[in-house]
Amino acid sequence: MKTNDVILQTVTKVTLFIIILFSIHLFFAGHYYPGGGFIGGLMTSGAIVLLLLAFDIKTVKSILPIDYIKLTAIGLLFAIGTGAGALLFDMPFLTHAYTYVNMPLLGKTSLHTAVLFDTGVYLVVIGVTMTIIQTIGESE
Amino acid sequence: MSLLHLAVLSPLLLALLIPFLHKHFRNIHTGWFLLPLPAVLFGYFLQFISVTRHGDTVMESLPWISSLGIDFSLKIDGLGLLFALLITGIGALVVLYSIYYLSPEKEKLNTFYIYLLLFMGAMLGVVLSDNLIVLYSFWELTSFSSFLLIGYWNHKERSRYGAQKSMLITVFGGLSMLGGILLLYIITGTFSISETIAMSNEVVNHPLFTATLILFLLGAFTKSAQFPFHIWLPDAMEAPTPVSAYLHSATMVKAGIYLVARMTPVFAHSGTWVWLVAGIGVITLFWGSFSAVKQTDLKAILAFSTVSQLGMIMSLLGIGAAALHYGTIKDGYYIVAVTAAVFHLINHATFKGSLFMVTGIIDHETGTRDIRKLGGLMNFMPITFTLAIIGTFSMAGVPPFNGFLSKEMFFTGMLRVAEMDIFSLETWGILFPVIAWSASVFTFLYSMIYVFKTFTGKYQPEKLEKKPHEAPIGMLVSPVILASLVIIFGIFPNVLSHNIISPAMGSILPSLLADGESFDVHISHWHGFSPELFMTLGVIVLGLLLFKTLSKWTGIYRIFPERLSLNHLYDGGLEMIEVASRNITKTYMNGFIRTYLVYIFSFLIFILATTMIYKDAFKLDFSNVAPIRFFEVVLVLIMAVSAITILFAKSRLTSIILLGAVGYTVALFFVIFRAPDLALTQLVIETVSVALFLLAFYHLPQIRRNEERIRFKLTNALISIGVGAIVTLIALSSHSNKMFDSISQYYVENTYKKAGGENMVNVILVDFRGFDTMFEITVLGIAALGIFAMIKLRMTRGKEQE
Numbered sequence: 001m002k003t004n005d006v007i008l009q010t011v012t013k014v015t016l017f018i019i020i021l022f023s024i025h026l027f028f029a030g031h032y033y034p035g036g037g038f039i040g041g042l043m044t045s046g047a048i049v050l051l052l053l054a055f056d057i058k059t060v061k062s063i064l065p066i067d068y069i070k071l072t073a074i075g076l077l078f079a080i081g082t083g084a085g086a087l088l089f090d091m092p093f094l095t096h097a098y099t100y101v102n103m104p105l106l107g108k109t110s111l112h113t114a115v116l117f118d119t120g121v122y123l124v125v126i127g128v129t130m131t132i133i134q135t136i137g138e139s140e
Numbered sequence: 141m142s143l144l145h146l147a148v149l150s151p152l153l154l155a156l157l158i159p160f161l162h163k164h165f166r167n168i169h170t171g172w173f174l175l176p177l178p179a180v181l182f183g184y185f186l187q188f189i190s191v192t193r194h195g196d197t198v199m200e201s202l203p204w205i206s207s208l209g210i211d212f213s214l215k216i217d218g219l220g221l222l223f224a225l226l227i228t229g230i231g232a233l234v235v236l237y238s239i240y241y242l243s244p245e246k247e248k249l250n251t252f253y254i255y256l257l258l259f260m261g262a263m264l265g266v267v268l269s270d271n272l273i274v275l276y277s278f279w280e281l282t283s284f285s286s287f288l289l290i291g292y293w294n295h296k297e298r299s300r301y302g303a304q305k306s307m308l309i310t311v312f313g314g315l316s317m318l319g320g321i322l323l324l325y326i327i328t329g330t331f332s333i334s335e336t337i338a339m340s341n342e343v344v345n346h347p348l349f350t351a352t353l354i355l356f357l358l359g360a361f362t363k364s365a366q367f368p369f370h371i372w373l374p375d376a377m378e379a380p381t382p383v384s385a386y387l388h389s390a391t392m393v394k395a396g397i398y399l400v401a402r403m404t405p406v407f408a409h410s411g412t413w414v415w416l417v418a419g420i421g422v423i424t425l426f427w428g429s430f431s432a433v434k435q436t437d438l439k440a441i442l443a444f445s446t447v448s449q450l451g452m453i454m455s456l457l458g459i460g461a462a463a464l465h466y467g468t469i470k471d472g473y474y475i476v477a478v479t480a481a482v483f484h485l486i487n488h489a490t491f492k493g494s495l496f497m498v499t500g501i502i503d504h505e506t507g508t509r510d511i512r513k514l515g516g517l518m519n520f521m522p523i524t525f526t527l528a529i530i531g532t533f534s535m536a537g538v539p540p541f542n543g544f545l546s547k548e549m550f551f552t553g554m555l556r557v558a559e560m561d562i563f564s565l566e567t568w569g570i571l572f573p574v575i576a577w578s579a580s581v582f583t584f585l586y587s588m589i590y591v592f593k594t595f596t597g598k599y600q601p602e603k604l605e606k607k608p609h610e611a612p613i614g615m616l617v618s619p620v621i622l623a624s625l626v627i628i629f630g631i632f633p634n635v636l637s638h639n640i641i642s643p644a645m646g647s648i649l650p651s652l653l654a655d656g657e658s659f660d661v662h663i664s665h666w667h668g669f670s671p672e673l674f675m676t677l678g679v680i681v682l683g684l685l686l687f688k689t690l691s692k693w694t695g696i697y698r699i700f701p702e703r704l705s706l707n708h709l710y711d712g713g714l715e716m717i718e719v720a721s722r723n724i725t726k727t728y729m730n731g732f733i734r735t736y737l738v739y740i741f742s743f744l745i746f747i748l749a750t751t752m753i754y755k756d757a758f759k760l761d762f763s764n765v766a767p768i769r770f771f772e773v774v775l776v777l778i779m780a781v782s783a784i785t786i787l788f789a790k791s792r793l794t795s796i797i798l799l800g801a802v803g804y805t806v807a808l809f810f811v812i813f814r815a816p817d818l819a820l821t822q823l824v825i826e827t828v829s830v831a832l833f834l835l836a837f838y839h840l841p842q843i844r845r846n847e848e849r850i851r852f853k854l855t856n857a858l859i860s861i862g863v864g865a866i867v868t869l870i871a872l873s874s875h876s877n878k879m880f881d882s883i884s885q886y887y888v889e890n891t892y893k894k895a896g897g898e899n900m901v902n903v904i905l906v907d908f909r910g911f912d913t914m915f916e917i918t919v920l921g922i923a924a925l926g927i928f929a930m931i932k933l934r935m936t937r938g939k940e941q942e
Binding site (some may be wrong): 026029031032033035036037039043046068069073076079080098112114118120121124125127129131132135136 | 899
């Protein structure tokens with residue numbers, strides 16, 4: 001028996017980008033407004049879960065050929081690397097630095113190493129949630 | 141590192157070389173490499189006689205753990221030298237004997253000689269150490285090497301049993317002694333024996349004195365096989381005979397005697413010491429000789445005989461200690477007991493060593509040690525027979541052997557007890573000579589049994605495994621030397637008195653001597669018609685009578701039931717300890733996590749409640765509380781109702797949904813308490829966990845899905861109410877006890893200034909306290925990998941099973 005999920009799949013295709021945009025917004029806004037790597041990561045994986053619900057695991061895997069365990073590892077490397085980077089400048093571990101630059105188009109923008117750290121958190125959260133859900137989903 | 145240190149450590153160093161020598165010189169018996177060492181050491185120690193006979197001592201110190209007052213200091217005085225000579229002298233003879241006794245083809249010689257060397261070095265360390273901790277270290281090394289030697293034939297069950305038993309008992313004593321050493325350190329502040337002796341007056345008046353004394357005596361009594369700890373010695377006879385001769389007659393069992401003699405100047409000022417040492421000694425003396433008579437194994441006879449003789453030396457030391465109270469040596473009236481103890485110590489080592497070797501020869505040449513099978517060996521083994529006669533007659537106290545002399549002095553010492561007027565000895569003291577005399581009768585009796593049941597009587601070739609014949613000459617050398625010493629010391633006892641006995645007594649009773657003075661020991665054969673002589677005559681007459689009528693009265697040994705014996709008590713006790721501890725563990729470790737949670741939570745309640753009551757910590761202070769708003773009341777009600785409904789929910793699905801409701805209410809709380817980050821996270825996480833619960837619920841196996849009410853349990857209810865109450869009380873009190881302002885003001889001020897952000901929560905998470913976050917994401921990673929591993933591994937294992 002084959003079910004017809006046209007509505008679900010179409011709605012998914014539309015909503016997916018909105019959710020992802022929202023999650024990226026949450027991630028980037030973290031330093032100034034509610035949000036951050038953790039909730040941003042959860043939202044992104046929420047979007048992928050929606051994909052999983054609308055389509056099946058194989059399809060999602062072909063769309064997003066990501067090894068989530070490696071993603072987790074990369075995220076951890078980001079976080080630790082950001083921390084260790086401070087050591088190169090003769091500062092204690094995990095000392096952050098920031099500066100404001102004037103960029104074309106964007107205007108006055110802050111660049112902050114804490115964002116790199118948050119990227120680590122973001123990637124780990126996606127990796128972890130997706131690993132868990134995918135493994136349990138595949139386990140039958 | 142002086143020559144003396146080298147001498148003590150040399151056996152341990154040689155033990156390192158033994159495996160190489162054993163491997164590279166296969167055709168030479170390993171024992172030959174060993175033999176020179178004790179002989180050289182014996183010669184080395186002999187030269188110290190000229191020092192000690194004038195009451196001088198040699199002291200060598202080597203820093204070890206100086207900060208703790210532990211130095212490897214060695215001291216040679218009369219007592220230490222006597223033991224060192226015994227250890228090396230008999231050690232050399234035993235090694236020579238073992239070369240002929242152990243066959244290089246059948247036995248693992250390298251391990252045997254390594255253990256033996258370990259033991260020899262340890263024993264030298266025990267008797268020469270001046271530091272109590274060093275003494276204790278060597279003491280345990282003797283227990284340990286003795287354990288290895290008893291279990292040398294480890295394929296035999298009896299050997300392993302004997303080794304374990306001796307280990308348990310002697311290590312129990314050793315640990316007690318360590319306790320004693322530490323208490324003594326608390327009293328005196330030093331580990332040095334010489335300094336402790338100098339402070340003996342303070343020791344006696346200290347409140348810890350009795351405990352120290354008893355702990356030391358436990359160490360000495362277990363090592364020297366005193367009643368009731370003697371039970372390990374007969375079982376230690378499973379060791380090879382050279383080992384029994386060396387460890388369990390001449391040296392190790394005398395370590396306890398050494399300890400008592402060494403500590404006499406410290407402890408002997410109290411009546412407790414005199415009563416305990418002398419009393420236990422006499423009891424051991426009697427019980428050992430009484431038990432020896434019923435044995436049928438030659439080695440068992442000798443084992444109980446050793447127990448009995450050790451008891452005799454011990455009792456003499458105890459009584460000799462009483463001499464300290466009279467403080468005079470003018471006529472040596474009370475000191476005779478100490479003289480007898482030292483003299484008998486030497487005598488016992490000589491005759492018991494030779495008797496063990498004789499037993500080994502009989503075993504070796506006939507294949508059995510059972511006196512019921514032996515008999516009439518006199519014609520086959522004349523030399524061995526002669527040696528046995530010398531040894532046993534000396535043991536029985538028959539002139540002209542050395543045992544006679546020490547036994548006479550023993551009687552003298554015991555008779556003096558009744559005349560003493562201290563420590564209420566005048567009341568019960570009379571028992572000492574009586575028990576001593578009857579024990580001597582039994583000693584005479586088993587000595588006669590040993591020699592006559594073995595060598596005379598009917599020859600029973602059908603019961604023997606081999607045709608008996610005289611032992612090889614090499615095996616006879618050692619017992620011949622020992623037996624000749626028995627005769628030499630018997631006829632010319634005074635060769636020992638000034639050189640060995642008097643300095644040793646000087647170490648045992650130092651406070652009786654003025655500077656440069658020494659004990660004037662003179663051992664004479666003929667006292668005139670004294671009571672002692674009649675006692676000896678009585679022993680011989682009654683002993684002979686009993687020996688002749690042996691078969692008529694041995695029935696009395698059967699009156700005493702086996703069930704009440706100490707061995708039975710030991711075995712039963714050991715078993716009972718095992719069973720009891722297993723049962724205790726079974727009662728509380730029942731395997732249910734539920735029960736363990738009950739333990740944990742009740743303990744939590746108990747500890748917290750006790751602390752709160754004890755510290756009077758409960759306090760209520762509402763001055764700092766914000767007003768309660770309408771929304772909060774509503775949310776609390778929703779949360780409480782759903783939480784309580786979970787408890788009474790009939791199905792799992794309801795519980796999960798209610799749990800979700802609680803979670804979302806918490807998120808709402810975060811909203812109204814103005815924590816947007818938390819609210820967002822809580823919402824998502826709650827959703828995910830409810831989904832996971834549903835998944836788990838969906839996968840629960842069919843059979844166990846009994847959708848019934850949670851079984852109500854009074855204990856659970858009580859404990860959960862208790863935990864809730866206690867946590868609430870603590871929360872209220874801690875809120876009312878705020879002592880410092882919060883540090884949050886710093887974050888509020890510096891979030892933008894220093895960290896370039898405006899979301900304070902996030903800045904704290906990634907910047908101020910990013911270290912925590914780093915490890916939290918690590919935890920998440922580990923959890924994911926764990927889930928992945930559990931599920932994937934289970935799947936592959938499932939496939940394999942298919």
